[in-house]
Amino acid sequence: MGFNLATMLRESATEQPEAPLLHFGARTFDYREVDALSGRVAAGLRAAGLRPGDKVAVQLPNVPEFVFAYFGILKAGMVMVPLNPLLTAREIAYHLADSEAELLVTFEPFAEEAVRAAGSEVPVHAVHQGAEPPEGTKSFEQLCADEGTGEIAAVDAGDTAVLLYTSGTTGQPKGAELTHFELFMACTVGGERFGVSREDVSVVVLPLFHVFGLVTVLGPVIRFGASAVLLPKFDAGAVLDAVEAHRCTIFSGVPTMYFALLGQELDGRDLSSLRAGISGGAAMPEEVLREFERKVPNIVVLEGYGLSETAAVATFNFSAEERKVGSIGRPLWGVEVKIFDDDDVELPPGRERIGEIVIRGHNTMKGYYRRPEATEEAFRNGWFHTGDLGYRDEEGYFFVVDRKKDLIIRSGYNVYPREVEEVLYAHPAVQEAAVIGRADPRLGEEVVAVVALQDGTAPDTEELLAFARERLAGYKCPREVRVLDELPKGPSGKILKKSLR
Template sequence: MLNLAVILRESAEIRPAAPALVHDGVTMTYAELDARSDSVAEGLRARGIRAGDRVALQLPNVPEFPIAYYGILKAGAVVVPLNVLLKAPEIAYQLTDSAARLLITWAGAAGEAAKAAADCGLAEVYVAGPVPDPARPFADLPAPVTGSFPLHATEPGDTAAIVYTSGTTGRPKGAELTHFQLYMNADIPDRLFALNPDDIILTVLPLFHVYGMSSAMNIGIRFGACLSLVPRFTPEQVLATIERDRATIFDGVPTMFGALLACPQRDRYDTSSLRVCISGGDSIAATVLDAFEQRFGVPILEGYGMTETASTISFNEGPDQRRVYSVGRPVWGVQVQVWDCDDRPLPPGRDHVGELVTRGYHTMRGYHRQPEATAEAFRHGWFHTGDLGYVDEDGYLFIVDRKKELIIRGGYNVYPREIEEVLHHHPAVLQAAVVGVPDERLGQEVKAFLVTRPDAATTAEEIIAYCRERLAAYKYPRLVELRDALPLSGAGKVLKKLLT
């Protein structure tokens, strides 16, 4: 028997009076979080939710998220996290595909959620915050509990959460993540940077995304640390919260680190409490990493993972053992190889780029109700990540690009990330995304989308000339488009599928 919610129960028993959450300056202890999630579990059971039933959870980073998340798990049900930015048809698809029996959402998404629930015949909808008809307030869901709610006796291989992929090709697929998989991802990676109960984790990564859910929330709760919840990323809000709560750890994606660097007010805030930053979700540009470490005086440890691995595959082992610009080595119990297009292992070295494949405790059960997609992903007993990279002689992994984002220009392979690294060195460039666009003569042409720094200016012609001096003729972008902003996912990752 293993129920992931045991990480909360045990931390509450060991440190009941310690702070578990802080939000807008208000603190909730471990004893309070455990008790309130118990009440949610009892409320779900009173409404007929049984082991294995799906409960959708569509909340930003507010206390109700962990309260509901661990309550759902305690009841033996399956958490289905939903992005708060989804529109009604997208919500309806995930509710229907997961067969959710109940939805917990928030006021900011209640309108779209209500339409979706009506479309798929879901009557049980609870809203945190101001409640529109016909939904009910979240406060109506919890029920009184005598003593502690007994954790449902789930098996380690039972599904704990169904997390939908970003849907870069076709409709999103629901990755079934198990109790054991999520527990191990909460227990192993954080040991590499010595997380301890006195740490305060600045939690701005969306908890509905696997990175925030697994690598911030579950890790923090597993080791009795405090989560400083920030519902929405803005540079000023994050900097102010680090100062107010004396945060020691900041988990982010590359766009967040870039935005903090570019923030005009950054010098007004005291961020000296930070001892380590974690970057994931996408590859961070070397220039951003170096500049951030120099300005804030804190190391960035880069890791690598994905929804299907919940989330960690590899990680750098602390400031003294990391290999800068790599995504570290596979964490304990995880194997990674680099395969060519014929599924044959490649030797180490940067000249041997191939697809990263992995196996171990960290991989999902499969894609929900999609056996063919599951079989394709797990060819030859290894999970195929769809990421291109190589491994060096010491076992450190280096990500080159997404396999599906590879540009083939006139028969030559062009890796967008290599061009983006060059673009980030330009003093006027704040954000860069490179994609392939159709071309009648060459098959694909290289196009760059840029956001410039507020205090800088450039032109498309200048950028093209800059790249032409630094890249081979078949690599540099012939097309450059300057934009005010790039489309981002709820987790802050650039959505290249929306760039054409």
């Protein structure tokens, strides 16, 4: 079956060419402009000698050129490889070599590392503001200098559209191959259930090089002809300014972003246009969700769940009427989710029936690029094994307990860090919390809490320990609390337990 994901942009541009698509600073790009500019990128890639199926790495923050490059690569029938702009030269070199990228698009502040990584093997084009591109690069404008023909390359729906690298928290990053069909279904099914329409204006502050921002946030915007406000990085004040200036209706973020927004002075801010908040990437503490909805009129915060390997989303709470706070919701249309034990046998519903979350459906990746053994292991018995622990209730709602690798076993008892973190977040002095295991010669593992505190609060660790003891069984309670100014986070704002360990 022939289908190119870039058709989403072309169809929306045909239906409403003058409708705004991207707001960035003082500039607005309508659908016709974005369609034309991405066509010029496609023509430039072809003129550079690249062919359908070639990989093009894009190392950009949330700037309009990211969107031009993304759809230009798709229109040329090539494969996009999104990269975090903050990667070092060593890390960039690994991704370029592993993906077999033929060209790299980067951003001026990060060009030095990109050039070092690319060497003489991979040409580098830079988005820049000065008169000349950074040393060792060619201008992004040069890449799209040719007039685009508007042609969209014919590809198979099962061809890889995006090679998205996993975070590497359990080893070297692996490239998840996401196809044109998988990404189209993710944008369509999620957007339909969420009610995205032309009237919506979405805040795009989650990084577009991450699956959450690229697929869950930007994808439905273009699929359903909505508008997006691009913010290059998360700043709570800038997000609130954008909501007021553009009357934004949807905000998508990870829990740490919601917490940061709550730390702003919201009285006097007109946030009445917000109808929905999407949360993912980590568990949303119920205290944070309730407080956010109390302070922001009209908004309903809905949680979902997914991974890079499942095109961002697998389950979701789709409305205020259907949601269960604390749950990751129910499966998307066409997606099956089950709970398996260690022998890959399905477990019945029940809070005590905790096992691994497994998924199959139109949203699961084609496989890990050039890693057949890892692909085979991930898809044991035809199901994608997520590595996340959870359970299902009698009504079909799923709950994530923790990462399988984050599980702490203390004296033979299972301790799920998320449960302990929920308790710590309920303390008024705690701004961020993460619970990890520390090796213990007597108990196997000991429970350690790492927290960042609210401004103006004193780090009374004994008080926090007492607070936890009042609310948790003894074996679950942290025996140690460490206080940091800020917890380390990944590019999407998710707390990095690997760094804490």
